[in-house]
Amino acid sequence: MTRLLIFLSLVVVFLAVSCSKDDPSSVRDGGNGTGDGLVEGYRPIYMAPEAARTIEVTGVEPLENPGKIFWYHNFMMLTDQRKGVHVIDISNPSSPQKLNFISIPGVNDVAVKNSFLYADNITDLVVMDISNVYDISFETRVKNVYPTTNQMYPQHATGYFECVDTTKGLVVGWEKTMLEDPKCRR
Amino acid sequence: MAAILIIVPFACDKSPMESGSDSKSAGEGKGGSMARMTILGDYLYAVDGTSLKVFHVKNPQSPQYKNDVHIGRDIETIFGFNNYLYIGSVSAVYIYDVAQPQSPVLISTIRHVLSCDPVVANDTIAFSTIRSTSECRFNQWEANQLLVLDVSNMKNVEKTHAYHLNFSPFGLGLKDTTLFLCKGDQGVELLDIREVAEKDSHSLNPFNQITGTHAFDVIIHENLLMLVGDDGLVFFDISDLYNITELSRIIPD
Known part of the structure; x- marks a missing residue:
């Protein structure tokens, strides 16, 4: 079916x-x-297939093309269209701070549950552990979803x-x- | 660019503040109305251009891909509320029942048409915007609109209002009885939903607006309005809806 x-x-x-x-x-x-x-x-x-599936945590990066947003308590996930996700500390909304950046080629969308971040990466869904926003790690990839x-x-x-x-x-x-x-x- | 459709359900008998999120529990967050992914309980739902993907995320670090449901053409957005998914496409709003979370069942399809039969909105209403641009091939028969839907009977959802807009609408947000309507270059318009859903209402009368920033989508949490647009990410204090103050912004570098 x-x-x-x-x-x-x-x-x-x-x-x-x-x-x-x-x-x-x-x-x-x-x-x-x-x-x-x-x-x-x-x-x-x-992008070459290998590079397109390379996920990197790079530290703070410039914001180029603001895309989608996802609110997660003291943090805001802001996609940079087709490029990656900015992790922003909004505990003081008068002075938000960019903390980190996850480079995810082709990304459209992001969601978070229990400190795990989901994002689309070309044909796949990738999962990142953001429990420590300064030390974000790659968790897994579900292949060939898209x-x-x-x-x-x-x-x-x-x-x-x-x-x-x-x-x-x-x-x-x-x-x-x-x-x-x-x-x-x- | 095709027409985009967004929907923000509003349940009169529930806390309106929770309209953007299924759960208040600590693990949950909240997406915008333009999202193509949403989490309901232990399931992540994601749309691409034509279908809905279902992931079991009870163990959030290892999602299990469970289902792929074909929906239709040019799917744009997904919004989860209670046990329902509202999926916006260029030509229709599809409502899926996810009482069986792995097997979403289509229960309503609302086609976009310009004619409408006004009906009294009672218990539960939903709003959606339809955007069409000059490039859109559907432009001949579609227009920029704000739709009001009566979703009190989920198996027979009716469109109660179709307001024509003289601008391109984008995302929507809701705080209590205030609807925030993103207008792109023109900022955000604030509408009283009680007036918008009024049976005899034919025109929109915003009681306030936010200008000076491009507005693509918003997320509201308590008295904080988070806005994203071409000008960046902007935070506003909306505790006084008549005196909205900008707190900060992160602009593109």
Whole structure:
């Protein structure tokens, strides 16, 4: 049953990103492009598979692109989009202090239970022990939770995108940019 | 960018402060309304674009992957409340019953449509926002909206209001009877939910607002409002809703 559901999910994803008869522009074509010239769209950001699955606790890092938040008593977890999680001491909200940073390539979301932090890392769910926020340690990884089909298109956007070339590595994010005659659209 | 939908349930007969979290116990935290992961009891639920993943986290250091439930296209957010998961997608809100935590059961689907039949909201109401941008291909028939849902009968959830918004809404937060509605570049709007859910109400009349910061999502804990947006993480004292004071902010470097 689970296999059937996964198969159906894949079919739905495939349908979602492939062509439909009434919208020919959503075709991933054989190489001729959409013929739409220079347009705004999304380009995949690649990372080598090993690097994309490397989790590091680096100490305080600059905040670049604030993402999601998760409140955990005296601490706030703040994701830096596609990059990692800032651990912030908010025991005095008038003077919050960044304490540590967990580098998690591709991260979208974070949650905490009983001092264990969960985050998505490309295809996997990773677990970190944050009981000592100064000495955060990697706990475990649940592999292949998120299907690789998620990688094949920008999940939160419609429009043009550069088709994914899986030989270039894993997709850890998408950047908005100008694309010359992109061959993919959704 | 597709439309995003967020939902913040509010139960009149329960402590509204707990609306963002299932449990008050020491081990629990609280996510924002834009989250794609949520913890209910001993289970972690996570959504990707099309499905819901179920993890048993009774032993939090070693989650057990238990189930993968296909939901639909373009899933955006998940919000857990009591025994229910509210899952927002581009085209619908799905409500799952998790009385059997490993096997979520779909009990309601609320499609986004512009027409609505106003119904009196009684025991329990929920709010959601729908955002559409110029890039959204659904734009022709979708618009920026605040929806009010009557969830007193979970098997027959009805949409009571669909307020049109002249801005793009993002996350939502709730403190007692005040709804905090994130407006992106325009900050945050404060609404009295008793007015918003009023049967004959047709327009929103915010009684206060927070400006001067981009607002993507909020988390409220007691008198502390934690806001995240492009301008960083900002903390506000909201003990006096008419005189909200900024405590601090961590800005992007």
